[in-house]
Amino acid sequence: MVGEYELEFADPDVTGQLGVLWGKSAAKAAGRMNLLICHLLDTAAVAEQIWDHYLAPSTKAWLEDVAGAPGYGRRFFAWICGVHDCGKATPAFQQMDEAGARAVREAGLTWASTGRQRWRHDQAGGKLIRDVLHEAGWADDQISWVWPLVAGHHGKFPSVGQLREPSLARGHLHGKGPEWRRVQSAVVEVFTRQLGFEGLKEVQPVRVPSRADQLHLSGLVVMADWIASDERHFPGIDQLRDVGLSVSRERAIKAWEELGLRGGWGTLAVPGNEAFHDRFGHGPRSSQVMVMDAARRMGGPGLVIVEAPMGEGKTKTALLAAEILAARFGADGVFVGMPTQATSDPIFSQVRQWAGKVAPGLESQVALLHGKRRFNREWQALLEQAGDSPDDIYGTVDEDAMYGMSPFDTGEVPERRAPAEWFLGSKRGLLTPLVVGTIDQLLFAATRTKHVMLRMAGLAGKVVILDEVHAADVYMAQFLLEGLRWLGQARVPVVLLSATLPPAQRRALVDAYLAGAASRENPPALDLPSPDGYPSVTAAWMEDSGPQRLVDHCASWREDLSVRVEVLPEPAATSAPAASTDAVVTLLADRLRHGGCALVIRNTVDRAQETYQALRAQFRDDVLLLHGRLHAAHRADRTETALARLGPSQASRRRTILVATQLAEQSFDVDADILVTDLAPIDLLLQRIGRLHRHSGVPRPVAVQEPCVVITGFRDSGSDAPWILPASEVIYDRYLLLRTAAIVCGADTSSWNIPGRVPALVADVYGNTPLVPDAWAEAERAAYADWDADQQARADSAQKFLLTRFKEHENTTLEGLHYAETKGDDEVVQAIVRDGDPTIEVVIVHKDVNGYTTWTGRRLGVNGEVPVDLLDEVLGGTVRLPAKLAAVAENELQPLDGWRDHPWLRHSRALKLDTQGRASLDRWAVRYDTQLGLVVDKGQQ
Known part of the structure; x- marks a missing residue:
């Protein structure tokens, strides 16, 4: 029978107990306690909305396959989402609210004091659902993959050993005696029958999904739980007679509409080649x-x-x-x-x-x-049009306090042009x-x-x-x-x-x-x-x-460019400090004598800053600088200016020299007439060359009509392995640089046909065929040994953070996935997936006798308090410190007192500069220059 079931249980005492077991306290359910059975049904009803309006057809297909019959997938999905909180039917959870605990005890469900012993309700739920499903006759392999979804719905999958109640509790956290066992079974059974199942045995799937599908499903369980935990849409219902699936469905439908949630494109027809013109305005x-x-x-x-x-x-x-x-x-x-x-x-x-x-x-x-999307003008405009408050939607709150909900008004916004606010939360x-x-x-x-x-x-x-x-x-x-x-x-x-x-x-x-x-x-x-x-x-x-x-x-859409390859030898270390930059200035003064646009890529920020200063002395405002040590506002403005001045314009372009670091290496649509670059591994070098003569029809002065790359940052001695800029070797390793240098210096490399020769060049450098001159061979062997050991060490260092631990790829369930988890917030995780020395972002403020100002000079509160209209300006002063300053910054820099309760700034370290733009960090002297960006003065080291 499918339809609405009565919530009464066969045993009237159990019915009374179902009417007091709480799932949300009054403080977290809009002033009225929410019954546990109500929250389970609310979550199941939300899951139905997710199925109807959000899930991909492919997801529905495998869920139907797991459930075993057409039409069963939706009901099984609602069940697995709703049953997630069954572990709240234990003293471990019921004792957490004084008023709720009193009512539960009065209904005959008692427990002895467990002192300081605690047990998470998600882990209790894992044990409870294992026991209940076993009693219902489920197969062991089906129980084994379902219980981790219940036990892991707060973000971590425990091992089966972690489901054990603390030994000193002596059963009083899980619920001791037949009364607790009956009511725990009743919670699951009544919930199951409400969804239209005859009993728990009918719920049992016919197939065990893959581990990846289990992880996918677990995420959807969390999604349904978080939506159903929002007290604004699901206020408490504390009377059993008012609880039912139909009531929960009404609440879920209304919440879904008010939140404005939806999926993507739904079902698509396979597009033909003509669709390319429809999408982009030209044929493929x-x-x-x-x-x-x-x-x-x-x-x-x-x-x-x-x-x-x-x-x-x-x-x-x-x-x-x-x-x-x-x-x-x-x-x-x-x-x-x-x-x-x-x-x-x-x-x-x-x-x-x-x-x-x-x-x-x-x-x-x-x-x-x-992390910097709030500085994207298009994104910010979309949020403003939708009436969103970035302070609320970006801030993170204690998940256990409100399950990740943020306190903004979620009424419908006509013709909303940004995704639903719910998606924008933590x-x-x-x-x-x-x-x-x-x-x-x-x-x-x-x-x-x-x-x-x-x-x-x-x-x-x-x-x-x-x-x-x-x-x-x-x-x-x-x-x-x-x-x-x-x-x-x-x-x-x-x-x-x-x-x-x-x-x-x-x-x-x-x-x-x-x-x-x-x-x-x-x-x-x-x-x-x-x-x-x-x-x-x-x-x-x-x-x-x-x-x-x-x-x-196939063939490329355009003919190969014959790119002339030149080497500008790096002056010896004993030369004058400015010799390297002087050579670049002399070169560009000659090549750009009739105008044109040049791109100069340096491998380090310090080198880029030095080059910029030397070029600016000669070319004045024709020179731009772009690197990762500009604060966020300057970097966004410089990027926009660079794209405008070196973009694919067909009109006459003013002379421009862009000095940049690796920021200009990838997905950076600038068109340079000439490229000067430090030596880098061949694939990255070719990426840089991709900025040369990138667009057709661009007018180019006669001196730069032929595409040319000038490679520097190393010096070929002629009789031994070349000297390579030490900073480049730190970044890229000597082995690949040596093999790239061998190709650059080769007799047949006065020009490269690009892109036709790209695959062969990359295969040569990354292959194991002899490539370097005999005089370099011993240096190459030593460099390879160091490189190979470093590669293996770096690969091994990632293993401890990977989702699947060593030799566990063939596990069939999520049980124990988070054993020895990687802990930390998103910033910590980002450091985990990016190799290299850790770096820290800081927010620049200026301090004077009257207090603090933003980087533009606008006044903050006496303790740094930030008016709403200045938040973007303050955050625009965010800059990343070099790795060598990370440890010092962690010890010396803290949020301003006026930031400590701010959702965006409470974790931000303030770099307090004096009126001259300077500060001291231990033995380092740093300053922020409006042209150069953050500078670490070498004379103060």
Whole structure:
């Protein structure tokens, strides 16, 4: 029988006890206690809304398969979400509120004092549901995967040993005696019958889902719980006669509408090639057709690797491929991961425009997800139009206090142009239907951290696009490979973009995805040849017969550029300190004598600052500086100016020299007439060369009409291995720099045909064939030994943070996943997935006799209190300190007294500069210069 069941139990005493067991105290349920059975039904009703209006078709399909029959998936999903809090039917939880505990005792459910012994209700729930399902006759393999979802709904999956009640409690935390056992069974049974099941036995699934699907489902349980825990939409109901599924459904429908939650595009038709013109206003290039064709030919959801030169249009290619893969395999959104915050911002605009063409209004469901998004003008404008308050939606609150809810008004906003505010709260960003952010968001999903299930729930059901994957170093690659393994197991289509990949890296990416898809540590071997040409596509997927692949290539849309390669030897260390920059000034004075635009890329901030000063003395306002030690406001303004002055304009351009660090290396759409760059590994060097003559039709003065890269930062002695800038070796390792230098200095490298020669150049440097001159051979062997040991050490150092511990990839449940968890907030996790010495962000303020001012000179409160209209200005002064100052800053810098209760600033360290813009940190003297950015004065070290 399906329909409304009476809440009365066969035993009237148990019915009375169901009427006093509380799930939310009056303080957390809008002034009236909320019965436990009501909260379970509220959560189940929210789950029904999630099923109807949010879940991807692919997610519904596997849930139906697990449940065992068409139509059962929705009801099973509501059950697994609702039963999550059954562990509150224990003294461990019921004693936590004085008024609630008194009523429970009066109803005959008693317990002895346990002193200071405590037991989390999520862990108690894991034990309770195991016992109840065992009594109901469930199979052990089904119980084994279900109980961790209950025990882990507060963000961490315990081991079965952690479900044991503290020994000194002697049963009084779980509930001792038959009275407690009856009421605990009754809670689960009554809830189950309310959902239309005849009994618990009927709920039992027929198939155990994959571990990745379990993690996905766990995240959805948390999502449903958090929504149903919002007292504004689910105020307390303390009378059993007023509780029922129909009541909860009414509450859930109203809450869903008021929160404005929704999914992505739903079901799509497979687009043809003509859709490319509809989306972007022009027809596809041959490489784009090739990738779209590959996406149509794949026999299942899989991994697509697109390798194409800079400017080929890989982002547009990926978005159309995502449409095809979503239509074919039931995805309902997209995550686009970029290498940096700066590269995420322009793609955010592009994805919004594309989404609006896929479905009118869908552009409103695109979220920008990175730590500096409030400084993105488009994002900020969308929030202001929607009436959102950044102070509220970005602030994090104690999850146990209100389950992550933030205190803003969530009434409907007509024609809202930003995602629902609920998605913008702490830890929920990836749940937004369409997301653009840094690749870190995916890397976070591969870490053993609290609430990792929310990250998986935000990725599963989408198509995942990652750009510039070649930029992941060996440390980051461990998290990328781990993430791909989980995405492969979850059948998530993934599109990876790169200028080019070394064959070994391409193979590793494919192997990781297929290992997940096969749910085996070592899947059947796949013959994976390297593409024969460039651009290329490599696709891999799993079928019943084993792993499958498709490899193809085509001609680039434009002819190769013949790029002249010159070497500007780095002066000897004994030369005058300015000799290096003087050589660059002399070179550019000659090449830009008739005008033109130059890009100068230095490998360190200090070197960029020195170069900028030397060039500015000669070229004045024609010189721009961009690096990571500019504060947030200056960096945003400089980036915008650089893109405007060196962008793809067809009009006459004024002479401009942009001095930058690696920020200009990736997804930075500037067009330079000449490039001067420090030596870097070949793939990164080629990325930099991708900024040369990037757009056709740009007028170029006669002296720079031929594309030219001038490589410096090293010096070839002619008889021994070259001297390489020590700072570059610290960043990139000597081995790859030596092999790159060998190619740069080779007899046949006076010019490179770009992009045609890109794959061969990368394969040469990253391969193991002899490359360096005989005179360098011994230096190369020593460098390789150091590099190989370093690579292994860095890979090993990531292992302790990975989501799956060593030799646990073939585990079938989530039990014990968070044993020895990685702890910390998002900033700590970001440091975990990015290798290198830790760095710290600080907020610049100025201090004078009257108190504090912002970096622009506007007055703050006497203790630094920030008026609402100055918050963005204060945060605009955020700057990252160099790693060598991190330890000192941790010890010496604290939030201002007026920031300690501020949702955005309470964890922000203030760098207090004097009226001259200077400060001392231990033995270091630092200053902030409006042109140079943060400067660490070498004379004060």
